[in-house]
Amino acid sequence: MMRRGAEEIDERFTAFVRSRGEHHLRMATLLTGNPDAAQDLVQASLLKLYRAWPRIDTSAEPDAYLRRIIVNTHRSWWRARWRQETPVPEVPEAAAGEDAAERHAVGELVRQALARLSRQQRAVLVLRYCEDLPEAEVASMLGCSAGAVKTHAHRGLRALRASLGDLDHFAVNENSSPASG
Amino acid sequence: MEDVHTDEAREARRLLATAFDTLPGDPATAGDGLLRAVRRRYARRRRARTLVSASAAAAVAAGTTAAVLLSVTVAGASPALAAVTSALSRASGASFRMNLKVTQHIVVPGDSVMRPLSIAGELDLKRNLVEETLSNGWQTRVVGGKAYTKVSPAEARFDGARGKLWTEETLGITTEPPYRSAAAQVAWDFNSDRPFDPQALLALLKSSAKVVDEGSASGPGWTGTRYKFSLSHPAGTGRLVDSITGTVDVDSQGHIRSMVQTIAFAALGKPGARAGTIYTLDFTFSDFGVRFSVVPPPSSQVDHRTGVGVQF
Numbered sequence: 001m002m003r004r005g006a007e008e009i010d011e012r013f014t015a016f017v018r019s020r021g022e023h024h025l026r027m028a029t030l031l032t033g034n035p036d037a038a039q040d041l042v043q044a045s046l047l048k049l050y051r052a053w054p055r056i057d058t059s060a061e062p063d064a065y066l067r068r069i070i071v072n073t074h075r076s077w078w079r080a081r082w083r084q085e086t087p088v089p090e091v092p093e094a095a096a097g098e099d100a101a102e103r104h105a106v107g108e109l110v111r112q113a114l115a116r117l118s119r120q121q122r123a124v125l126v127l128r129y130c131e132d133l134p135e136a137e138v139a140s141m142l143g144c145s146a147g148a149v150k151t152h153a154h155r156g157l158r159a160l161r162a163s164l165g166d167l168d169h170f171a172v173n174e175n176s177s178p179a180s181g
Numbered sequence: 182m183e184d185v186h187t188d189e190a191r192e193a194r195r196l197l198a199t200a201f202d203t204l205p206g207d208p209a210t211a212g213d214g215l216l217r218a219v220r221r222r223y224a225r226r227r228r229a230r231t232l233v234s235a236s237a238a239a240a241v242a243a244g245t246t247a248a249v250l251l252s253v254t255v256a257g258a259s260p261a262l263a264a265v266t267s268a269l270s271r272a273s274g275a276s277f278r279m280n281l282k283v284t285q286h287i288v289v290p291g292d293s294v295m296r297p298l299s300i301a302g303e304l305d306l307k308r309n310l311v312e313e314t315l316s317n318g319w320q321t322r323v324v325g326g327k328a329y330t331k332v333s334p335a336e337a338r339f340d341g342a343r344g345k346l347w348t349e350e351t352l353g354i355t356t357e358p359p360y361r362s363a364a365a366q367v368a369w370d371f372n373s374d375r376p377f378d379p380q381a382l383l384a385l386l387k388s389s390a391k392v393v394d395e396g397s398a399s400g401p402g403w404t405g406t407r408y409k410f411s412l413s414h415p416a417g418t419g420r421l422v423d424s425i426t427g428t429v430d431v432d433s434q435g436h437i438r439s440m441v442q443t444i445a446f447a448a449l450g451k452p453g454a455r456a457g458t459i460y461t462l463d464f465t466f467s468d469f470g471v472r473f474s475v476v477p478p479p480s481s482q483v484d485h486r487t488g489v490g491v492q493f
Contacts, residue, residue, distance in 0.1 A: 010490070014216060017212070017215055017216045017219070018212050018213065018216065021211055021212055021215040021216070022206065022211035022212060023217075025211055026204045026213065027201070027202050029204055030197070030200055030201060030204075032247045035449050039215075039218070041216065042215065043218045046215070047219050050219065101201060106199050106203070107199045107200045107201075107202065107204070108203070109202025110196050110197070110199055110200035111200045111204070114200060119283045125193060125197060126197065127192040128193070129190065129196075129197045130192045130194075130197040130200075130201050132194075143306060143484075153189075153193070154189070155192050157189055157192065160193075160196060161192075164196075
């Protein structure tokens with residue numbers, strides 16, 4: 001019986017990672033501003049989720065559990081003693097020209113601008129506008145008030161705008177949206 | 182006002198969606214690739230736990246922790262490597278006082294040396310007790326299986342810690358390092374809130390570094406030998422680390438007395454390029470066998486919410 005239970009857990013966990021792993025990897029990339037760090041973050045978070053899987057009700061919201069683990073783990077990693085930057089790989093510049101290439105270039109610029117925001121502003125923008133979580137839930141995850149979420153979102157977006165400058169000449173698809181949860 | 186917020190939200194969603202959708206996908210790192218990586222981590226953790234348990238049991242049975250670790254770690258190694266790994270192994274199971282000064286030298290761009298960070302601490306790695314005080318006002322305490330970190334009021338506000346200056350983490354769970362290799366841990370871990378741990382350097386030296394005898398060394402109340410180690414472009418650092426070099430002074434009793442580590446990072450954002458930032462870590466160790474106690478900070482000053490919602 002125990003063996004069968006473990007196999008079932010493995011199967012469900014495997015199916016979850018296959019279907020949702022990439023989404024969380026993308027979210028983590030925006031959250032960390034670094035694809036390598038995102039890989040580490042998601043792997044470590046999935047490991048924690050796997051260890052907890054038998055104890056939690058994953059039939060309803062495994063995405064929510066994993067998202068919360070990612071945010072908490074990222075928060076604990078970020079408690080660095082110094083706020084000084086350590087070297088990270090430079091993201092290659094995207095080619096411009098056709099619409100698709102232009103859209104990729106904009107995406108790249110937005111990611112670079114996001115990476116320059118404070119950790120809290122970046123987390124709020126990603127959770128609020130990429131994961132589409134309500135303000136109250138973002139506040140709960142980040143341990144701050146809903147008012148602080150509003151403030152971080154407003155200031156983060158203002159900084160993003162300032163960093164991006166004039167993007168009107170790029171063909172950004174208004175209808176695009178992150179993969180839904 | 183509502184319209185402004187709606188417009189703002191729409192713009193934010195559009196920008197974030199573009200950033201999300203245009204991320205380059207890599208089948209090797211998503212889906213099954215991600216699953217394989219998680220399984221490897223799971224297996225590695227299980228193996229590590231088994232090895233640690235076996236070593237600890239053998240050490241207790243023999244009553245000689247350092248000797249057992251030494252016999253496991255340096256079979257077939259050069260005398261210089263054996264001496265250094267033995268001293269680091271002894272530190273892993275000992276109590277001592279430590280001072281560390283970290284200096285950051287930015288070579289590219291510009292040429293500037295940042296104000297150093299100093300750390301003074303008492304560590305008993307066998308009993309998992311640590312108290313470290315940093316020159317920037319931070320403190321770290323490890324006691325009762327928990328790590329407590331005190332940050333400045335500004336940091337506490339920034340991190341959403343509800344104004345509480347101390348945070349609490351369960352050892353071995355939330356503090357699990359995200360490093361891919363011992364070299365990466367040595368290169369980046371000093372800039373974390375984790376206390377000094379000689380295990381990563383020990384693993385790095387055993388696996389790939391050259392260690393040579395540099396002659397005699399001495400300090401207040403001790404004489405011994407200086408050893409030098411060097412490692413270029415260490416694996417598992419994403420080519421961001423140019424080199425890790427250093428010296429280790431070991432006294433005639435086999436205790437590590439001082440250590441200087443120099444970590445040269447490639448120029449910012451240019452993997453494989455020549456060093457752009459150099460960190461120097463200058464350690465001194467003393468008072469081996471010292472007995473001290475560490476108490477947790479008052480509960481009312483601790484932000485206990487790490488892992489809130491789901492406890493791992």
